[in-house]
Amino acid sequence: MSSKQGGKLKPLKQPKADKKEYDEMDKANIQKKKDEEKALKELRAKASQKGSFGGTGLKKSGKK
Template structure:
């Protein structure tokens, strides 16, 4: 029983899924979701600007 099959077998390709057709309600929901995500990204970008932690590195009083 000699075979030239070594290593893992390749997984079978899955058939391509058909493109979904959206109605007006679905499109409105998708658009709203994209706008909310965009607003969240902007808020996160604003929140990361400026000093983090306030005072920065603390120095010890010892010399």
């Protein structure tokens, strides 16, 4: 079928999601999760500064 409409079709707009109402427990859980992620990110940054853990790597045999 030939159509004079060229190019891609635009996707239909999705309706905006309603804002969720959070109670105190939900807010506390969300804040706790954010704090844990922040601490984990800091630990990763700290660990990357020190370099490799063992430092020795793979040992090679003396044979040639």
